Every structure is written in C-alpha cells, then in structure tokens.
Amino acid sequence: MGSDVALALMAQILWGAVIISAPILLCTLVIGLVVSVLQVVTQIQDMSLTFIPKLIGTVLALVFFGPWMLRKLLLLASGLISNIPNYF
Template sequence: MSPDISLHLLGQLLWKAVAVSAPLLLTVLVVGLAVSIFQVVTQIQEMSLTFIPKLLASVAILVLIGPWMLGQLIAYSSSLIRSIPRLV
C-alpha cells in the first residue's frame, strides 16, 4: 500500500468521524450555551443544572440519530473491508 492510499483512507476516516459525531457535539454545545445563558440571567449557579440537560439531550440525540450514525459506520467499515484485496 502506498503512502498516498493510506493518507486518503485516513482522510476519509477523519471526515466520517466528524460527520458521525457532529450532531451529538452540536446538540450538547447548543444545550450548554442555553443553560449557561439561563444561569447568567437567573444567577443560579447549580452544577447539576449544567450536567442534566446535556445528558438528556445526548440521550435523545443518540436515540433519534443513533441508527443513522451506526449505518454510516457500518457502511464505511464494510467498504473498507471489501477494498482490502484491492489495496494489498
């Protein structure tokens, strides 16, 4: 396998990882920002107030988008495994 092919595969892997993790990370970012703004406005500084909404949002996103995420990972893995004879 040449270095060009391995760098191409690494690039595909990184972009797939970004695409799969982006919905979860963006959701947690938006929820965290909303909770922080709420805490600043109300001056409530409770630590569980920042943790619990992020946890609930993460679980909700994983339930809703989890099958898509799994499908993307399976498709990438199967295409990579199928291309092993061609790459070696």
C-alpha cells in the same frame, strides 16, 4: 500500500468520525449554551445544573440519530473492508 493510499484512508476515516459524532456534539453544545445563558440571566451559578440537560439531550440525540449513525458507520466499515484487496 503507498503512503498516498494510507493518507487517503486516514482522511476518510477521520472525516467519517467527524460526521458520525457531529449530531451528538452539536446537540450537547446547543443545550450547554442555552443552559449557560439561562444561568447568567437568573444568576444561578450551579455547576451541576448543566449536567442533567446535557445528559438528557445526549440520550435523546442518540435515540434519534442512532440508526443514521450506525448506518453511516456500517457503510464506512463495509467500504473499507470490501476494498482491502485494492490497497495491496
């Protein structure tokens, strides 16, 4: 396996990880920003206030996006495994 093939595989794997984790991270980011704005407006400075909404949002995002994430992960893994003979 040449270095160009290894770099292409690593780029494909890293891009797949970014795409697969993006829905959960974006959901958590949006919820965190909304709760932070509400804390600033109401002047409530409690650190534990952001934890529960983020946790609930993450669980709901996993339930909603979980099948899609699993399908993308399985496609990536099966593509990599099926092409093993081509790498050498």
